[in-house]
Amino acid sequence: xxxxxxxxxxxxxxxxxxxxxxxxxxxxxxxxxxxxxxxxxxxxxxxxxxxxxxxxxxxxxxxxxxxxxxxxxxxxxxxxxxxxxxxxxxxxxxxxxxxxxxxxxxxxxxxxxxxxxxxxxxxxxxxxxxxxxxxxxxxxxxxxxxxxxxxxxxxxxxxxxxxxxxxxxxxxxxx
Amino acid sequence: xxxxxxxxxxxxxxxxxxxxxxxxxxxxxxxxxxxxxxxxxxxxxxxxxxxxxxxxxxxxxxxxxxxxxxxxxxxxxxxxxxxxxxxxxxxxxxxxxxxxxxxxxxxxxxxxxxxxxxxxxxxxxxxxxxxxxxxxxxxxxxxxxxxxxxxxxxxxxxxxxxxxxxxxxxxxxxxxxxxxxxxxxxxxxxxxxxxxxxxxxxxxxxxxxxxxxxxxxxxxxxxxxxxxxxxxxxxxxxxxxxxxxxxxxxxxxxxxxxxxxxxxxxxxxxxxxxxxxxxxxxxxxxxxxxxxxxxxxxxxxxxxxxxxxxxxxxxxxxxxxxxxxxxxxxxxxxxxxxxxxxxxxxxxxxxxxxxxxxxxxxxxxxxxxxxxxxxxxxxxxxxxxxxxxxxxxxxxxxxxxxxxxxxxxxxxxxxxxxxxxxxxxxxxxxxxxxxxxxxxxxxxxxxxxxxxxxxxxxxxxxxxxxxxxxxxxxxxxxxxxxxxxxxxxxxxxxxxxxxxxxxxxxxxxxxxxxxxxxxxxxxxxxxxxx
Numbered sequence: 129x130x131x132x133x134x135x136x137x138x139x140x141x142x143x144x145x146x147x148x149x150x151x152x153x154x155x156x157x158x159x160x161x162x163x164x165x166x167x168x169x170x171x172x173x174x175x176x177x178x179x180x181x182x183x184x185x186x187x188x189x190x191x192x193x194x195x196x197x198x199x200x201x202x203x204x205x206x207x208x209x210x211x212x213x214x215x216x217x218x219x220x221x222x223x224x225x226x227x228x229x230x231x232x233x234x235x236x237x238x239x240x241x242x243x244x245x246x247x248x249x250x251x252x253x254x255x256x257x258x259x260x261x262x263x264x265x266x267x268x269x270x271x272x273x274x275x276x277x278x279x280x281x282x283x284x285x286x287x288x289x290x291x292x293x294x295x296x297x298x299x300x301x302x303x
Numbered sequence: 304x305x306x307x308x309x310x311x312x313x314x315x316x317x318x319x320x321x322x323x324x325x326x327x328x329x330x331x332x333x334x335x336x337x338x339x340x341x342x343x344x345x346x347x348x349x350x351x352x353x354x355x356x357x358x359x360x361x362x363x364x365x366x367x368x369x370x371x372x373x374x375x376x377x378x379x380x381x382x383x384x385x386x387x388x389x390x391x392x393x394x395x396x397x398x399x400x401x402x403x404x405x406x407x408x409x410x411x412x413x414x415x416x417x418x419x420x421x422x423x424x425x426x427x428x429x430x431x432x433x434x435x436x437x438x439x440x441x442x443x444x445x446x447x448x449x450x451x452x453x454x455x456x457x458x459x460x461x462x463x464x465x466x467x468x469x470x471x472x473x474x475x476x477x478x479x480x481x482x483x484x485x486x487x488x489x490x491x492x493x494x495x496x497x498x499x500x501x502x503x504x505x506x507x508x509x510x511x512x513x514x515x516x517x518x519x520x521x522x523x524x525x526x527x528x529x530x531x532x533x534x535x536x537x538x539x540x541x542x543x544x545x546x547x548x549x550x551x552x553x554x555x556x557x558x559x560x561x562x563x564x565x566x567x568x569x570x571x572x573x574x575x576x577x578x579x580x581x582x583x584x585x586x587x588x589x590x591x592x593x594x595x596x597x598x599x600x601x602x603x604x605x606x607x608x609x610x611x612x613x614x615x616x617x618x619x620x621x622x623x624x625x626x627x628x629x630x631x632x633x634x635x636x637x638x639x640x641x642x643x644x645x646x647x648x649x650x651x652x653x654x655x656x657x658x659x660x661x662x663x664x665x666x667x668x669x670x671x672x673x674x675x676x677x678x679x680x681x682x683x684x685x686x687x688x689x690x691x692x693x694x695x696x697x698x699x700x701x702x703x704x705x706x707x708x709x710x711x712x713x714x715x716x717x718x719x720x721x722x723x724x725x726x727x728x729x730x731x732x733x734x735x736x737x738x739x740x741x742x743x744x745x746x747x748x749x750x751x752x753x754x755x756x757x758x759x760x761x762x763x764x765x766x767x768x769x770x771x772x773x774x775x776x777x778x779x780x781x782x783x784x785x786x787x788x789x790x791x792x793x794x795x796x797x798x799x800x801x802x803x804x805x806x807x808x809x810x811x812x813x814x815x816x817x818x819x820x821x822x823x824x825x826x827x828x829x830x831x832x833x
Contacts, residue, residue, distance in 0.1 A: 136568035139469040170499040174491040192595045209498035213469030273827030296794035
């Protein structure tokens with residue numbers, strides 16, 4: 129007799145500096161919204177999305193609880209608390225603004241200190257705005273490599289690469 | 304001559320303009336007087352008041368919507384200002400309206416309470432009274448409290464057991480009237496709000512958010528070490544509510560702390576918590592309406608027999624319940640550092656291998672063993688030896704063995720990085736030789752599943768830079784697709800298109816160009832944060 133499918137619930141954090149497109153990316157992926165007001169009030173907005181099943185995996189269903197964090201540039205105790213218990217983070221960069229590539233600004237080291245075993249996925253967002261989509265900044269690839277994180281290029285505007293990015297995250301979480 | 308003419312003209316002007324000059328002087332004086340009156344705001348308002356009032360009255364009568372649109376934005380601030388500066392006046396003005404509304408609400412609530420009390424008192428001689436007395440005797444709660452509890456409509460609507468660290472919903476119990484909102488989001492938001500309040504309102508004081516009010520609903524938050532119990536309820540909680548909640552949390556902690564501590568997202572493992580929560584839910588849910596009121600006349604005898612049976616049925620579990628419900632004695636505090644020294648001494652004297660990589664992670668009286676570089680046998684021996692000397696209640700063995708993912712050795716890394724996939728001129732598809740080379744990499748990559756890989760595509764010269772870039776990207780993509788089809792996870796692979804910018808050989812010869820149309824691999828080393 130087949131064992132019933134296991135659903136794993138995983139908390140993930142969306143990291144990235146101001147206006148890189150964190151919220152747009154997650155909203156593109158998740159259609160059921162909560163309420164935008166929470167983000168400005170307590171600095172976090174939560175989304176839930178069930179990933180498509182991955183047959184043959186230990187757990188066939190994966191439920192992502194995405195914590196979309198605002199004002200992350202200022203590492204407050206509240207932000208540190210919001211990091212707690214995350215299994216992974218999606219680190220979002222704006223491909224059109226190399227200034228957003230500095231992971232110090234988003235306190236990636238603090239996130240890793242709180243969650244040493246958490247996986248990372250790097251997302252180069254706004255690829256639709258690049259004049260040449262086939263040559264994304266190589267320094268971002270090197271940065272992703274140095275953190276052992278897969279790098280995917282996305283456009284929250286057109287939807288390109290968004291599902292693939294979350295699929296990569298799913299693979300990472302079920303590894 | 305000329306002087307006489309000038310005097311004559313002066314006199315003539317005086318004669319002609321005398322009256323006008325006087326008038327001008329008078330007008331100037333009048334203008335100054337009017338200016339003065341305009342500057343006197345008090346007088347001006349006094350003069351304009353009747354006019355404004357009349358104008359407004361006409362305007363409001365003729366175009367109400369327009370006036371509402373104009374005045375709407377200032378109404379809020381005006382009322383706020385008035386409340387700040389003339390609170391008493393505002394209260395006096397609003398009292399006839401608000402006073403009667405409150406009176407009506409209170410009267411309705413009292414009426415409902417009296418109706419409920421009357422109904423309970425009417426039941427006083429029914430079997431419910433005997434049952435209540437019995438409950439009172441067994442539980443130690445006075446009969447009056449029980450009666451009040453039954454009269455006030457306190458009711459739990461929902462119970463959410465939330466993993467404290469992640470905010471993930473573990474278990475929920477709710478009635479049919481419970482909100483249909485996404486409970487996962489609710490539990491996450493409650494956790495975020497609790498964290499926010501803890502750090503933003505009372506930083507460093509260790510205070511906790513225990514209650515959130517939302518109109519007639521209250522959300523009670525009770526934290527234990529690993530979980531938060533959120534109870535959505537309406538009404539005045541009875542005295543034993545807090546105690547019951549704590550007892551419920553204790554039960555959950557005692558039975559499930561191992562699962563809660565090592566929670567990895569599988570909520571189905573905690574489904575056994577449901578009966579505990581249901582028990583709390585039933586304790587504070589409203590009784591079925593008028594259940595049992597249709598008992599037959601011969602119900603007296605039946606009631607007494609039922610009462611005796613109930614006594615038998617309840618007595619044994621109640622004793623057990625009281626025993627189980629007792630708070631476990633506080634374990635003696637362990638001196639962790641002293642114990643670790645003792646354990647290390649013991650390991651050094653009993654084991655034949657180096658155990659210095661062993662790490663000790665404490666959580667009260669629970670000890671987790673961690674570390675790398677041991678084989679399966681050593682892992683078992685370590686745990687066994689530690690157990691011989693460590694006087695702790697729980698030891699969790701999380702020592703990583705060679706079976707677990709490990710870092711890629713340098714020789715394997717070199718082998719992969721030295722592999723180059725070449726492509727014929729103007730071709731982005733893999734040749735048979737290239738496919739064989741790639742297949743040889745698959746087992747190496749599979750053996751080290753944590754290792755990520757950067758696939759770099761290149762092209763030769765000459766040619767349009769844009770076309771070269773595209774060709775290099777397609778070659779890298781082709782390699783990634785082939786590896787993914789062979790089982791290498793997509794998430795591990797990153798592609799980079801370099802175009803003709805990184806030649807491996809001269810582009811002046813065909814041989815050199817052939818070496819440049821290639822894909823090679825880079826294996827980043829993991830950055831450690833620990």
